Amino acid sequence: MDKLTKAQRISLITKILVDHPFHMYTLQYFSEKFQCAKSTLSEDINLIESVLRKNDEGEIISVSGAAGGIYYAAYMKPEQVEKVKQLICQKLNDYRRVIPGGFVYMNDLFFDPKMLKKMAECIITKYKEHRIDYVVTIETKGIPLAMAIANERGIPVAVIRKSARLSEGTTMQMNYVTGSSKSIKTMAMPIRSIQRKSNILLVDDFMKAGGTAKGMADLMSEFEANIVGVAVVLATKEPKQKLIKDYYTLVEYDGVDETKKTVKIIPA
Numbered sequence: 001m002d003k004l005t006k007a008q009r010i011s012l013i014t015k016i017l018v019d020h021p022f023h024m025y026t027l028q029y030f031s032e033k034f035q036c037a038k039s040t041l042s043e044d045i046n047l048i049e050s051v052l053r054k055n056d057e058g059e060i061i062s063v064s065g066a067a068g069g070i071y072y073a074a075y076m077k078p079e080q081v082e083k084v085k086q087l088i089c090q091k092l093n094d095y096r097r098v099i100p101g102g103f104v105y106m107n108d109l110f111f112d113p114k115m116l117k118k119m120a121e122c123i124i125t126k127y128k129e130h131r132i133d134y135v136v137t138i139e140t141k142g143i144p145l146a147m148a149i150a151n152e153r154g155i156p157v158a159v160i161r162k163s164a165r166l167s168e169g170t171t172m173q174m175n176y177v178t179g180s181s182k183s184i185k186t187m188a189m190p191i192r193s194i195q196r197k198s199n200i201l202l203v204d205d206f207m208k209a210g211g212t213a214k215g216m217a218d219l220m221s222e223f224e225a226n227i228v229g230v231a232v233v234l235a236t237k238e239p240k241q242k243l244i245k246d247y248y249t250l251v252e253y254d255g256v257d258e259t260k261k262t263v264k265i266i267p268a
Contacts, residue, residue, distance in 0.1 A: 017072035026069040085267035120148035130228040133198040142204040158193040176215025207235040210242030
């Protein structure tokens, strides 16, 4: 590689880090790639870090020790998270979204790449201090969100199915009781999906009473997994007592007023 200018080197380092969030890079890696001293690279990285922080575009995390290095993390400030929550409410508080059964149509949020990225970054920020090996969701609406979170964290996704599939080999199956209708349903996940004793983040699009989330958590216990958190985009305000205790939601659904033709969704 030809000798690069400082500006060219900084541009390439920034691209590598931002394109591969949460991937650890050593100074030795960049030193060999760009044929320059580690002290020079330290100056470059400090400059990149200051620019990212100043413009609220995440941060560069340094990890000391023999196995250490640096990685890029797209964390959001509290006020940025609040703006995303307000934006979700603004989009969903439209009576025209109400569909039979008192549900609110929200599929478009999960198929809007920009909106999806914002929601994923809010959830990532919440669990930024945790080591996560897999993002786990249940088909089908939670898959886009799980993929967005996994892409930002640079980790795999595992999908729980509502029925076993022959093409996925041996599966772990479990019956669970839904929190709202109290009906019995089945979920299944291939035993090859995750390594045992992994750190898991459970995500879904919606939570009412928490029956599905509890079923997912119970299934993960069969894999001896450590659940670092349960995150959803929208949770109903009632019932207050969910079947799963600790969860994180971006916004809360407080019902529909059919007389006034209004929907009440508020930041959590």
